[in-house]
Amino acid sequence: MKESRHFIQQAIDSDLAEKRFDHVHTRFPPEPNGYLHIGHAKAICLDFGMAREFGGLCNLRMDDTNPAKEDMHYVEMIQKDIRWLGFDWGDRLCFASDYYEQLYDWALALIRKGKAYVDDLNAEEIRRNRGSLTEPGVESPYRNRSVEENLDLFQRMRAGEFKDGEKVLRARIDMASPNLNLRDPIMYRIQRMAHYRTGDKWCIYPMYDFAHGQSDSIEGITHSMCSLEFEDHRPLYDWFCRELGIFHPRQIEFARFNLTYSIMSKRKLLQLVEEGRVDGWDDPRMPTLSGLRRRGYTPESVRDFCDRIGVSKRPQWIDMALLENCLRQDLEHKAPRVMAVLRPLKVTIRNYPQGQEEMLVANNHPTDPSFGTRMVPFSGTLFIDQEDFMEHPPKKYFRLTPGQEVRLRYAYFIKCEDVIKDPATGEVIEVICTYDPMTKGGDSPDGRKVKGTLHWVSAPHAVDAEVRLYDRLFTVEDPEDHGDGHSFLDFLNSQSLEVLKGCKVEPVLASADPDVRYQFERVGYFVRETRTVADGELVFNRAASLKDSWSPPSKA
């Protein structure tokens, strides 16, 4: 069976076959103005993945040409996230800001060729002269300055002789081009602002279009993958390489994806952080890599997700359920099983000898013996989950009800004999049961079957914990597609975080390893939270629930 190749692999195949390039060298070029999110993961997997597949290298490059937004903190977090995802750029951490001098020289070269000029128009005038989607632009009155004057003016721009915004350097291309990007795009602007790396050395900064392709060229990048919105920039990318006569990488665009019930805009994610609507960039509900990590996602599951969504040129809407499925699939064979009761309901075993307790053996994984076993304490007073008992059950309810026998996992069969209610509310606060001593371990010698198996913890041995349940951040599939007067903030899910206190977990979890994702049997996958927790406190984040094919007939 032949494995299918996506359009970028095919493009690289033919570039190699036609000897356009004799090797592959890619780059991942984030701007250090925010944290990386799941959308970036796709690009990272593609950029590093293509390099790996074709035996080449992939650089990590900070696309840092805007001093107003960038920060060293982001540079560090970006590196941390990419390493976590499982990729390595060796010693090739690059910065567009390291190329400023070379970029400046190239700008001079373009001026000498008559391909760039200094424009005195202000921002408003330039915008007006650019024309519109249907009308051609108008040439600037400064467009035909002499090479000497342009050289002099541009050098003085760098020297700081002009005010911010007073002049710009523009490429001299075609004000009538149907591609707006070719209507004499701005190459340099004057901006007196300290840059996080170059400090006050520069007061002019190159624009993306004059920095990105040239940075690729300097680094010898062969294939420069970027998202679809840069498609219209490719003619400009190519124009600069051609006019400069420098090594000419190939830009290939692919579609970004949207995740249902989420947003991917860095600007909007920043807004959630700044307005305190989430607990930072790494809030477990955020689609950021740091958020997913804290939530309990594994790098393997994120990479698998990126594989599964594929690479194409059409807009992708990816179901959040796919992401969750990737995690479940990874954790199914990786997560040790334990028992934890999130909403405790007291169970008393009436016929269990007073004061007796025993240790029962439980498998740490249902099918993989290499996980070994552990001992779980049992006694006459237990907790089960409130969901697992109903006094008046609907049909097909397999859990504990008056008269219905169930199995306590790895323990005994029990039968409900009585309930104790809160006299004030009528709520069941305790269930009285009997157990069958012959069913120790969970099997009955007479071969009788039970429909349900419940997880439980022994009350005197239980450890208290807090559990944080996360749900989708937004209530609608596409929070960015809002009608009049609505902001994406209007669709924030007020139930996206539910904090459960007083949960009861089995004793081994007191020393839960924060690097291990546990499966709480019948409940979901959980990871120990450490970032927002006081010393010694036990808190778990839910990474994902387990699939549940049972649902109550009518749930209020």
Added chain:
RNA sequence: AGCCCGAUGGUGUAAUGGUAGCACAAGUGAUUUUGGUUCACUUUGUUGGGGUUCGAGUCCCUAUCGGGCUGCCA
């Protein structure tokens, strides 16, 4: 409105002129000491109209629909 890009089940993605396949979702059944897992089965698709061809999801034309583009952001 001009330019660019795209269109295959509910979602995503294959089929590169020759049997429309896979994953997720949904449903059914079996297995099960997790209503989990696993296994089997099932439902659902080539945007419309022309053309080329023995043969078109694939190539051409056209219509329609969707996305992107009018920052001194990237």
